[in-house]
Amino acid sequence: MNFQDYILKLNQYWAKQGCALIQPYDLEKGAGTFNPATFFGSLTSKPNSVAYVEPCRRPGDARFGENPNRVGRYYQYQVIIKPPLENIQQIYLDSLKAVGIDHAEHDIRWIEDDWESPTLGASGVGWEVWLDGMEVTQFTYFQQMASYELNPISVEITYGLERLAMFVQKKKRISDIMWTDRLTWGDVHKGQEEQFSHYNFEEADIENLRSNFGHWEKEVRGLAAKGYYLPAFDLVMKCSHNFNLLDARGAISVSERAVLIKRIRDIAKACASAYVEINEPSEKKEPANA
């Protein structure tokens, strides 16, 4: 099965489970959790079932295309279901069957891994799923988002698409994954890992990154105050990506790191508060102290 077939099969499978196939959100982000469909979607009391592919960027993980297992840009497949279905674990295991992985022929284990995102003020309880020893999925019951206690709870299932493909295609390098019968992952993303590695580690303008961070941060506050939480949250994502770039450039000291993370968490919370106030005025929720 080719890389694009995994996406097609997962789309088909989760559409059948009632998920809306939302498309990737066109801004840099470190993980699918930053997608507004996940961030805002988990905050309301309304049911929510979505699935989408999300390209993720982790500047610090880029390795000039030299490391077989690590890249700075890769794909997640994310499923959010609220409230969680009772047999959601089995439904997930069946999704693996849909992409050709039969549990009876493999070892699948759930390793405790309580996920946390200090930048989003989010945390959850869950597992890494190991497929014959390889971590292929993060499975989390969100408990908090933007410091709000969630009710109802959302379950987030995040597949590492490259990991899954390497596993089934028996490839030892991400770039060797067959995207189609003729094209590899490396062909599709030719030059990307190398060029972005230079940018992430050497070229990105530190002063620019810092000053943009500050400007956007201020803008988020103004926008959120007016109730424009959607554009405000775009800027939160940009701040978060700038933070990751600064980090890759080695420009953040230990003490500054904590400060910057808190600044992002605070503006994410401002967006969440605006959203909740407008969409769920009756709830009168207060964010927990975080």
Added chain:
Amino acid sequence: MLKDALLEIRIENIPARFVISAEEQLKKYAAELLAEANLPCAGIEAYGTYKRLVLHLTGVPAKTEEKTQKSYGPAARLLKDEKGNFTPQAAGFARSRGTTPDKLGVETVPNKGEVLVFETRIPGRPSVKALAEIFPQVISRLQFPKNMVWEKSRFRFARPIRSLLALYGDKPVVFSIAGIKSGRLTVGLSAKGSRPLKISSAEKYFKALEHANVIVKDAERLEMLRREIAALSKRMKLVVEADPELLSENLYLIEYPVCVMAGYSQDFLKLPHELVHLVMKKQLKFFTVADAKGGLQPYFVGIRDGVSKGQRNVEEGFKNVLEARFNDAFFFYNRDLAIPLAEFKAKLAAITFQAKLGTMADKTARVEKLAAWLCGGCGAPLNKEDVTAAAAHVYTDLTTNLVKEFTELQGIMGYYYARNSGMSETASRAVGEFYWPMSAKSPLPSSKEGAIVSLAGKLDTLASDFALGQIPSGSEDPHGLRRQALGAVRIILENGFRLNLRNAVSAAFDQLPAEASGRAADPLLDFIWQRAEVVFAESGYRFDEVKTVREFFMSGGDLLDCRDRVKDVNALRGNPDFAGIAMAFKRAKNILRQAKAPLSGAPDETLFEKDEERALYGDIKAMSGRLQAHVSGRDYAKGLSELLSIKGSLDNFFEKVMVMAEDPKVRDNRLNLIKSLVSLFEGVADLSQLQ
């Protein structure tokens, strides 16, 4: 008729480390609640896997035990009037209990005397009803290190509960909790598709699960796992190292053990073996394999959950993951080996140790200086070159690529990189053993050089935190300072370092940055002393004996000397005169404390009025020279005997001489006399501490 009762809480994969405590709690709460409900049973057992917690009650009767309830009424004399008729009070009480006065009895109750009593018999009720109340309460009481919510009622539990099986014999025990109604359904092994299972009776549960490839009982599962591993060892003619901790962890990752064994490339054995162990045991939970002599062999054993279909897939998958991690490690390790140590050391300047305490480079410089100071101050012959070389690189491995990936190897890798740089074996070991001892009883650095470097690190860390006021209190000790202090004490005692810790601590404070200038030498010395007290007490000395040398320690006495003194105090305690002299000394100290007079120094012999004063002073003068000689020769047993020798004149003095005389001159002179005696005692040990 006695039957079994069974509760199975089926949950989504619960962390291995939660299960054992949950089993204990199941048993405890079940016992409490059964007792409250008057429901006896023959046995209470609990079992667990990663997806079920099971409570098994055996020999449960069909009904709870009948019990009698007594209600007390008015005084017994009010039962009947003079004519022998029941009184209105008696009739009223009987009516209120739904009976007639002729059924009332009489009983003597403390403080009330004889009163009317009525005994109601509460009949037993069906156990299935009682269990329907007990089971949900047991579930609600379970506590876990961390809980979550997942459904509407927001019930909190370690992981989502997915079904509840509850049976008394073949009858369902019906209740609801967390939005789930109990029944007789569960599922089998996950790898076989979690097939639904209907359990016909509590007695058939374990067999039914076994047929569905689930070994519910922990001990049986462990036994199977051990057998499998032993069989593999035999087949391979090698030893699969069945580390108990790893066995227990694997036990709660599976419901039916199947071993997966494969080899990996011999090349990876060139990696430091600590690293191989870390990757295999900690990260992947695989067992290591060794030859008969304990030499690591290129094989691993992993445990999979329940089926042996597709065994080749799993072998290959496990092997790929293992080798990918080894390759990663190799890549970092080889890169690190090619880079000079000095280059890594330079990077320490970019790592903050703690705000106000500078970088790790600053900390390294402090450790280097302090180690040099300790070389001079410890009185032991040392190879100073090794100390200097090692101290310079104690933190260097922090910046290496491998330690950034495998932080647990901090310290251990320091040894390999130091050796690779051409450092002597002793100095390299000193780097690798810098963080030792890792726990209260674990080994100390293997050389005196390593001990000094490790001690320097500990004293700097302690002084740093104390300077910032981060002093452990109660159970709060985030930086593990108690362990550091205990390590320091053990290093000093077991290496025989004759060290003035007061000066050493002072040197550690002296070199802290100006921003961390809070000097807390006394609190730190006292903190270290408290650890020393524990060590001394563990060698069999009593706390009050240990306390006799605390003052001596606080004023700069070395710990070995303290130990010698305590030892002799302990030995002399059996002497019949000892208690007396200790009492007299305590009395002398009390007089001095209460007098609060400024003392001028040695007594003036011309001011003595009584023979007893003169005699005592004569004895003191005669003895003090000998005492000093014993003390400087560290012969405290003889020193203490000298002190005992003046017991006679001291007793006479206290008997005949009134210290607080009217004449201030005479009084002060007597106080000076006592003072000179107290000083002599204190030069050996503060015997007033003895209880």
